[in-house]
Amino acid sequence: MSEILTALGDILEQRKGASPDSSYVASLYHKGLNKILEKVGEEATETILAAKDAERSGDNSDVIYETADLWFHSLVALAQLGERPEAVLNELARRFDISGLEEKASRSAQ
Ligand SMILES: N=c1c2ncn([C@@H]3O[C@H](COP(=O)(O)OP(=O)(O)OP(=O)(O)O)[C@@H](O)[C@H]3O)c2ncn1[C@@H]1O[C@H](COP(=O)(O)O)[C@@H](O)[C@H]1O
Numbered sequence: 001m002s003e004i005l006t007a008l009g010d011i012l013e014q015r016k017g018a019s020p021d022s023s024y025v026a027s028l029y030h031k032g033l034n035k036i037l038e039k040v041g042e043e044a045t046e047t048i049l050a051a052k053d054a055e056r057s058g059d060n061s062d063v064i065y066e067t068a069d070l071w072f073h074s075l076v077a078l079a080q081l082g083e084r085p086e087a088v089l090n091e092l093a094r095r096f097d098i099s100g101l102e103e104k105a106s107r108s109a110q
Contacts, residue, residue, distance in 0.1 A: 005075075005085035012079040028076055036077045043070040 015023050020030035028036050047070045050063040075085050 002086075002089055005089065008072075008075065009079070009084045009086065012076060013084075016079075025076060029080060033077065033080050036073065036080055039073045040070070040077055043073050046070075 012025060015025040016029060018026035020027045028039070043066065047063065047066040050066040054060045054063045078085070078087065
């Protein structure tokens, strides 16, 4: 799965040199960070609404679709700031390592 994020990160970097009419990502870069963050906010709201609908209906397809939009726009915001998707994966891995170590320590103290 991380290969998909790496490939998407590469495309997001390539779009930095593209003309705004040639691609959605290039058009977002051209509009600037505030517009990208506005999209992150919109997609977060749409994800929340879709999650509440999913809870009622039992159908998760819309919340998965909206979460993909949210992740995508968050990665565009990070790319605009000069960060790649791997930075987020590394942070998640770091937290996983810490909690894994804490769990091991609490087990050996028992
Ligand atoms: N993953 C995505 C992706 N997810 C969502 N979107 C776009 O994000 C937008 C979602 O916003 P909305 O639903 O609000 O739609 P909208 O009304 O068109 O947006 P606004 O006019 O309000 O800004 C849609 O235009 C989607 O097409 C994406 N656009 C691109 N990608 C990836 O980015 C790559 C590069 O895309 P381009 O720059 O378009 O070549 C693609 O190959 C994909 O892998």
